[in-house]
Amino acid sequence: MVKVEFLGPIAKENIEINVKNLKELKEVLSKDDEIKKWLENSAVAVNDKLTTTLDVELKDGDRVAILPPVCGG
Template sequence: MVKVEFLGPMSYIPSMELEVNTLQELKEVLGKDSALQQWLEISAVAVNDEIVENLSHPLHNGDKIALLPPVCGG
């Protein structure tokens, strides 16, 4: 299982533990939630605190995935 955390404006969504093998599978599972669909297209993804862009990136038991929405500040 991997743990998925939602940061920033998505932090109201509780963390999840899911059985997925790649980021593509994770995107498909999370995309079923209409509240998350808009965020999936614009958020960066970190696996074990490292930004990953390749959706075929393999996931392993115990990995921590964070969805990082764009932010602005000054």
């Protein structure tokens, strides 16, 4: 199982899901309209390392963080 964390203003509880890679995870998450709107603008980190590609294989115990853009002052 892969743990998915939704950070910042994304109003979703963390989930655990059985997926093989980030591409498959995106397909699953895109089925939720609230999450889907964040996916295009958010950064993604796997085990605390940012990635820019969906070609990342995931294994049991990995942690994926969805990091939405934020503004601050």
